[in-house]
Amino acid sequence: MSELFKGxxxxxxxxxxxIAALLLCRPLYRERVSRRWQYYIxxxxxxRLLLPLAPETSLxxxxxxxxxxxxxxxxxxPGEYAPVLPSPAAxxxxxxxPVPARVDPAALVRAAAERAWVVWLAVAALLAIRKxxxxxxxxxxxxxxxxxxSDVARLDALARAGExxxxxxPVELYxxxxxxxxxxxxxxxxxxxxxxxxxxxxDFRYTVRHELIHCRRRDMLYKWLVQAxxxxxxxxxxxxxxEREISRACELSCDEAAxxxxxxxxxxxxxxxxxxxxxGGTYQDSLASLPLRERGKLLKERLKAIMEYRTRSRWMTALxxxxxxxxxxxx
Numbered sequence: 001m002s003e004l005f006k007g008x009x010x011x012x013x014x015x016x017x018x019i020a021a022l023l024l025c026r027p028l029y030r031e032r033v034s035r036r037w038q039y040y041i042x043x044x045x046x047x048r049l050l051l052p053l054a055p056e057t058s059l060x061x062x063x064x065x066x067x068x069x070x071x072x073x074x075x076x077x078p079g080e081y082a083p084v085l086p087s088p089a090a091x092x093x094x095x096x097x098p099v100p101a102r103v104d105p106a107a108l109v110r111a112a113a114e115r116a117w118v119v120w121l122a123v124a125a126l127l128a129i130r131k132x133x134x135x136x137x138x139x140x141x142x143x144x145x146x147x148x149x150s151d152v153a154r155l156d157a158l159a160r161a162g163e164x165x166x167x168x169x170p171v172e173l174y175x176x177x178x179x180x181x182x183x184x185x186x187x188x189x190x191x192x193x194x195x196x197x198x199x200x201x202x203d204f205r206y207t208v209r210h211e212l213i214h215c216r217r218r219d220m221l222y223k224w225l226v227q228a229x230x231x232x233x234x235x236x237x238x239x240x241x242x243e244r245e246i247s248r249a250c251e252l253s254c255d256e257a258a259x260x261x262x263x264x265x266x267x268x269x270x271x272x273x274x275x276x277x278x279x280g281g282t283y284q285d286s287l288a289s290l291p292l293r294e295r296g297k298l299l300k301e302r303l304k305a306i307m308e309y310r311t312r313s314r315w316m317t318a319l320x321x322x323x324x325x326x327x328x329x330x331x
């Protein structure tokens with residue numbers, strides 16, 4: 001089991017390099033590539049943190065191989081080294097006047113790793129159980145207080161919006177007046193839950209369009225993949241930072257997809273809908289919600305992106321593909 005823990009340490013170190021590179025280079029690509037690219041590029045870091053795939057000669061392998069090598073000394077023959085052994089004279093002197101043994105840092109690291117995997121695995125399991133339990137409680141709360149929407153006009157509008165964005169499976173519609181904002185629930189039977197049933201027609205159209213895009217892209221599966229990564233690499237602060245960045249990029253990229261095909265007036269109306277959607281409600285998803293200050297910051301960034309929305313040119317699309325290939329090969 002210590003080998004498994006050592007493998008996760010190696011994945012965590014190499015994944016940290018990918019995360020740090022993406023964070024440091026973000027000012028360079030933030031305004032130049034699409035929000036969709038900025039959302040899915042984090043999958044490279046997630047894959048590096050979860051998949052033990054690497055060439056035989058790599059930085060992480062060299063680090064761990066050096067830590068495991070025994071201490072050696074020059075044997076007198078060119079090109080040959082031998083383990084350091086005490087001489088007989090030194091052994092006799094040790095019997096007369098004992099000298100404290102030299103501490104081997106590599107041995108200490110190996111001894112700590114032999115026991116550290118128990119703590120790592122226990123915390124990972126507890127964190128996973130807590131996240132799953134909180135989500136199940138949230139879903140039960142939503143289902144207990146929801147009301148099914150039976151308005152034929154609203155259901156027809158939902159079906160047309162789903163067809164427009166490419167959602168081919170049926171999506172149910174409910175209302176729960178205690179939630180803080182619209183949300184999407186369900187892996188196999190997706191449903192949209194609104195904070196109220198009296199939304200204006202325009203607000204309703206843009207709201208369900210946004211949630212249907214989440215459904216089409218399977219963002220919930222992406223979210224839980226990230227949660228599994230956080231549970232396994234709970235000791236790495238960069239992984240927690242990555243989780244927040246992915247959550248932010250998810251909403252920004254979904255807004256970008258929702259704005260495709262809309263004119264200037266419709267984009268402003270979409271922004272107004274976003275502002276109104278942040279009002280009301282008393283209950284928030286404990287896994288997806290943000291502190292009030294963070295929500296305000298994200299809202300400001302989303303509104304700015306809506307106002308500055310523009311269609312990406314072909315050369316920018318090609319540049320995005322090249323950058324993605326560079327990040328993937330580097331990882």
